[in-house]
Amino acid sequence: MDLNPQIPWISDPDGSICEISPRWTLLTGMTIEEGLDAGWTRAVHPEDLPRVLEQWNIALHSADQPVADVRYRLRRADGHYCWVRARSYPRRDAEGRIVKWYGNLEDIDDQVAAETALRDSEERYRLASRATNDLIWDWSHITDRIEWADSVESIYGHVEAAAGVDMEWWRAHIHPEDLASVDATWAAVHGRRRDSWSHEFRFRAADGSYVHLLSRGYVLRDEHGRARRSIGALQDVTQARRAEAELRRAAYHDVLTDLPNRAHFAARLEQALAAARADDTRVGVVVFDVDNFKAINDSLGHGAGDTVLRAVAQRLSAGLPPDAFAARLGGDEFAIILPGLDESASALIRRLLEAVGRPMTIDESVVEVGVSAGAAVWPADGNDAEAILKSADLALYTAKARSAGDVESFHPELRDAVETRNSMLRDARDALGEERIFPFYQPKISLASGEIVGFEALLRWQHRERGLQPPGTIHAAFEDSALSTQLTDRMLERVLRDLADWQEQGYETGRIAINGSPVDFRRDDFAERILSRLHALGLPARLLELEVTESVFLGRTAETVERALRTLAGEGVTIALDDFGTGYASLTHLQQFPVDVLKIDRSFVSRLGSTNSADFAIVHGVIDIAQRMDIQTVAEGVENETQLDRLCELGCDVAQGFLFGGALGAGRIGAFVRGWPQARQGYCWQGASNRPRSFGQG
The missing domain is CATH 3.30.450.20 (PAS domain)
Incomplete structure (x- = not known):
């Protein structure tokens, strides 16, 4: 993105x-x-x-x-x-x-700026052409002398030439590289092969610079056909040629950084590959971009962002070897071509990126400028320019996904990873379009009473050939803004419809928990989407629980998240913090946001075999903190009696896991609820006297 x-x-x-x-x-x-x-x-x-x-x-x-x-x-x-x-x-x-x-x-702001630059150059060309006065000349082939039709003070700064010059003087001031073509034109005139002509050449002015002159002439001959006189005009087209050069440069250079642009890069890469084929050498392509560039733009403004891009371009140009080529591909993305690649290339790339990524000061603010890069080598990683650039892009994508500031070299498995991701996105779209997304429900049991206090809704989807699949098989869809939102909405619709059916049938299912992702909060209407569906079905909000991870509290959407959670909590929806202790756990989040439930991750629960283990201490600490803050605790992944005993000893409120039951389809929930009073007799619970408060009693 x-x-x-x-x-x-x-x-x-x-x-x-x-x-x-x-x-x-x-x-x-x-x-x-x-x-x-x-x-x-x-x-x-x-x-x-x-x-x-x-x-x-x-x-x-x-x-x-x-x-x-x-x-x-x-x-x-x-x-x-x-x-x-x-x-x-x-x-x-x-x-x-x-x-x-x-x-x-x-x-398209950069594009319009480039177009504006082109129009400005064209305008300069038109003005220069309109303002140029032709200089009329009269060349006598008998005296070999050139006279000027109008009284002039100087000829391109040469005062001594105003009274006329001989042809030898004139030839001496023509650019050496153009003299042969000028002589050839004059030879054709003398040889009776041409009677009129138009040619362009460079002429040395009095200040030593060269002006571009367009000479047009017509020859007059005597009765024997010999040239006796030529008359014509000189036009100074220097400004026009400069304008054309600027146009060519604008077409192949980036306006902001003055580096070659994507079109120039593509042409140069083709040239480098052609030369490498002839020399039997290798060519390296490195694509990199500025880490967190959008955050720089958002926090310091686009002017600061432009300053960063110009600085990156300057640092890149300064560190390049003589035969290398650098370009700005667009946005914050740059690329390097390294012809004649050898074993020192890896060290060179890292030195370049380290130099480019040095901090810089903008308006008295120190800006960290990190870069991530992807590298590919021709011919091993692609047969042509398009393929090799795509390979470098894939490597860059992998580097950024792994960690900012990293460099990744292309390897064939990256193509497989991209295809796998694209396949996941296709599967998710198809499943949504064909109504193959379903919630399955895992029971949550009170450890004080053994009663069902709720279920967690878990996404499942039906593959046409492989059957029922867990969400991990389409995990890439949850990173896609549009698909993630659609999946959440589909789950929400089905869960609430199931909940309404159970209520109508008289089943006491307790609260049903659904999961929310950071993507769901970006539209700033997540709370309204949930509440409107609850109201439409006439369901009380207290029957719903929203599970989020602490990643939703981070970044620029924190205010949006807080507003949504407080809106939901105000209506009676329970807010649960999932996977507590595994990532960005912060006690300040428990104070800032309306958290009712802490879910202890299965990775801690799975290692509760010993009371001396670090995991036992972590779980004990989480439960103790929650009790002091009047927050309910739920242990995930409970699979055996030992784990259940430990959790009961520690005073955990609720547990879920395969010990009590796996995820069940909506049609099996009624039978589970009816059969649970008998099934719960086979477990040892805390006993109501151990827990003075009633929050976890269902």
């Missing part, structure tokens, strides 16, 4: 926006709610809004091919405007009616 930053959105058939990616808030500073319906128009530049609405209206009412594609300025969170491109396409039902519009918003 840090190399191609787009903002997907969906609208109703009438054009009212109904969904926007969370990146909308990061770009504009507006909440998702503020951007819905027609609220997004408030961020459009006033000068652009009429045109944007006109284009959108045309697309909405077009019968043939309704497609919207418009560029405009959008107000960013820092108050400045950036250029974006909005494109949308309709989705139709079986009768051909438009049911939704799907679109995306693309940041």
